[in-house]
Every structure is written in C-alpha cells, then in structure tokens.
Amino acid sequence: MTTTTSSSTAAASSSSLTSAPFRASPLFFHPLPASHVPLPGKEAHGSYMLQVPWSKTSGWGQAKIVPRADISIDPLSGVTQYAVTCFEGMKCYKTESGELTLFRPNENFNRFKVSAARMGLPSDWDNAELLDLLCKLLALEAPIVPSEDGASLYIRPTLIETSESFGIKEDGNAGEALMYIVTTLNLGKGLYASSEKAETGLRVDADPNYVRAWSNGTGKYKVGANYGVVNIAKKPGFQMSLWLHGSEDFVSEAGAMNVFILKEASDGVLEFVTMSLDNGIVLPGITRASIISLLKDHASGKKEFPLEGVPKNIRVVERDIPMKDIMDGAEDGSLKGMFGCGTGVVVVSIREIQYRGRLISIPYHPVVKILRDTITGIQRGRIEKEDWVVKVPKWQGVVNGEKEAEGQKVIA
Ligand SMILES: *Cc1c(COP(=O)(O)O)cnc(C)c1O
Numbered sequence: 001m002t003t004t005t006s007s008s009t010a011a012a013s014s015s016s017l018t019s020a021p022f023r024a025s026p027l028f029f030h031p032l033p034a035s036h037v038p039l040p041g042k043e044a045h046g047s048y049m050l051q052v053p054w055s056k057t058s059g060w061g062q063a064k065i066v067p068r069a070d071i072s073i074d075p076l077s078g079v080t081q082y083a084v085t086c087f088e089g090m091k092c093y094k095t096e097s098g099e100l101t102l103f104r105p106n107e108n109f110n111r112f113k114v115s116a117a118r119m120g121l122p123s124d125w126d127n128a129e130l131l132d133l134l135c136k137l138l139a140l141e142a143p144i145v146p147s148e149d150g151a152s153l154y155i156r157p158t159l160i161e162t163s164e165s166f167g168i169k170e171d172g173n174a175g176e177a178l179m180y181i182v183t184t185l186n187l188g189k190g191l192y193a194s195s196e197k198a199e200t201g202l203r204v205d206a207d208p209n210y211v212r213a214w215s216n217g218t219g220k221y222k223v224g225a226n227y228g229v230v231n232i233a234k235k236p237g238f239q240m241s242l243w244l245h246g247s248e249d250f251v252s253e254a255g256a257m258n259v260f261i262l263k264e265a266s267d268g269v270l271e272f273v274t275m276s277l278d279n280g281i282v283l284p285g286i287t288r289a290s291i292i293s294l295l296k297d298h299a300s301g302k303k304e305f306p307l308e309g310v311p312k313n314i315r316v317v318e319r320d321i322p323m324k325d326i327m328d329g330a331e332d333g334s335l336k337g338m339f340g341c342g343t344g345v346v347v348v349s350i351r352e353i354q355y356r357g358r359l360i361s362i363p364y365h366p367v368v369k370i371l372r373d374t375i376t377g378i379q380r381g382r383i384e385k386e387d388w389v390v391k392v393p394k395w396q397g398v399v400n401g402e403k404e405a406e407g408q409k410v411i412a
Helices: 078-082 105-118 127-140 286-300 323-332 367-379
Strands: 048-055 064-067 085-087 090-094 100-103 152-161 176-186 202-206 240-245 250-254 257-264 270-274 314-318 335-342 346-355 358-361 389-391
Touching (some): 048 127, 078 152, 085 105, 100 127, 105 127, 105 152, 105 286, 127 152, 127 176, 240 346, 250 323, 257 286, 257 323, 270 286, 286 314, 286 367, 323 335, 323 346, 323 358, 335 367, 346 367
Parallel strands (some): 202 346
Antiparallel strands (some): 048 064, 048 176, 085 152, 090 152, 100 389, 152 176, 250 257, 257 270, 335 346
C-alpha cells in the first residue's frame, strides 16, 4: 500500500495498551463457493464483505473477507437500541484503462475516526491497514465496478456497537463492536443523474419543523442517528429536504449534501457561499472541501489545471445563509444558482425550494456542470490530480502466488 499516512489523533481512550492493534494481516479470506447465488433483491451488491470485530478487553480481532451475508447481533445491542453506529460513504471508480481508483480515502477514514470517537466506539485503527483491506475487498469486486461516467461501486464502511447496551453504563464506551465494509453498485441513474441540465435540478422541501442539526449537536458526525430521525421530513414530490435551523431559518445542508449558493456580490464578484463548519452543524464534506480548494486555486491563479468556463473573478465565502438571502436574491436577480455536493451526487443543481407555502425558483448556472465534470474527471483519471487519487492494486485472493481452490477457506 502506497499513499496513506496513518492518523490516530482521534483515537478513543477505550482501548488499553495491551489490546491487539488493527491489522490487515493475517487476513481470513473465504472465496465465494462455486454454488454462490446472491439473495433475492441483493443482486446489485458486491459479493463480499470485510469484517473486523473489536472488544474492549482484547482489541481488534482478525480481519475477514467473506461472502456478503446477514450478521446477527444481540437484540439489546447498542446499535439496535440506541443507534450506536457511524458510517462513511465512498466510491470506487474504474478509469478508462480499467484501473480501480479511490478519491481521497484517507479523508474518509479520518472522519470515520472522529465519528467513532463521538459515539464511544473504537477509533484507534491504522488508516494504512484499513486501506489495504478495503483495496483487497475492491479488487475482488473489480469485475462489477462500472466504468461509465457517473457510475461507480459505492462503499459503505460501518461501525456498530454489538455489545448489550440498555441501562446507564458506568463507562460510556462500547464493550464490543464490529467494523464492516459492504459495497453496492451505483449506476448513476438515480434521482441525481442528470444535474447537468437546467430543467433537471432537484426540488427540495425546506420545512422549519424538522431540524437536522444544531449548534454543538452531532451534525458534523456521520452517525446513523442523524439520518433516521429526519427521514420523514420531506414531502412527496420533493427529492430531499433542505435543512434549516436557527432564528432566521439558516440553510445548513440538503439531504446528505453540503450546499452552495452562487451570488453576485455588490462588487460584481461571483460568490460561492456555503455554511461554515464552525458551529458543528454541517457535515464536513470531502466534496465540499475539494470544491473549495479547486475554486480557491482557480481564483488565485495557482491551479494545476483550468476550471475552464468558471469566471476568474470569484470568491468563496463560508457564512450563515438565511432563507431571506435566497428569496431576496431570487427576486432581485443576484442569486445566480444553487447546488448540492457530496460523494453520492458529486455536484447537483437545486432548481426549486418549497418554503413556508411558497415555491422559489432558482436559476441554473453552468459552473455546476463544470465542477461536476472536473471532480468526476479527477476521480476517473481523466484529469490528473495525483494527491487526491489512490489506485487499487490487483488482488485475487492469491496466497503465496497460488490461487486457492474456490470455496476453500484460506489465511492470506
Ligand atoms: C456524507 C455527507 C455529506 C457529503 O460528504 P462527502 O464527504 O462530500 O461525501 C454532506 N452532508 C451530510 C449530512 C452527509 O452525511
């Protein structure tokens, strides 16, 4: 494994010095049996899963790559009772030459640590070891990773508390946990596929009765509880919620995406405005950070490649965005566009907002497509940005140079 650095800055205090560290090897690998048929309805998922168990007393157990299957957990486990779980969302891409790539995986693993520590889950793994395991899992799924633009294999690293947890615990940290990674095909044909066209942007519902996150809450962590409790907020006919908070109905995010508005400032500069990360309400998106970095490089002229078509005279602003700004800007013409961004959607236009009995139309701006094409171009290797892309080495469950018989359990 080449391109990672490990970070244990967010390591939880819950694992003692004597407990086993997180290790990619020896790996327990169970190839798919020849007779393997996916369960009904699960055909679009990767065939394998990675599992690494953890316990407070013994630390990390042996990593396993096994055929994807249901897992069994105690009915009073922390995850089933109190949503003691966190996750990540990543994608594996296939380049034109057939190589598999990941986009800034270390950023996901660092955020995973921060979320885990917040939940009292173990967070002391070595990112390089985890990347090694993820790459092996992905190499096994290589045949199903799609190579069309916008399509990918979606990756869901997950960490759950498996130990019983229903009373008040003296120690708030988990006793036992399971990290697993599963994958699923993303053919890019969902709701968000066609963000390039003005008429196909998202319609979002901004309902002040449902608040996703608040100051010093858990909004900035990717923890399961943030998502389940607001599923029902959006009304039929809208693709997602536009999340509001605070006295002036400030916009934080949309669905599970960070949001930018495009505004022509009084000095004529085109501003890319997004909520700041300061008060912990907004999830620190890696797509958001990447877009900010590309735009700042573009504006300062020190970019490695041009964002062709994006005006030079731009500014990135991180601040609160009251709904009034959006309504006023839509009326006086200073609002030039709005988009959401995240691993799932990449970059997608927002075209209409339902808010307090009104429908606000948002103009379409062509930079949305430029940003989307730039990010997907980097991910799929068409645009070179080496520090953001990790190549997945080939691996076929080969042990000591020999391919093991199908269905045979081996330790690699
Ligand atoms: C995952 C997520 C994002 C996007 O983060 P990326 O790292 O860009 O994928 C934004 N908002 C929320 C609420 C999220 O869960």
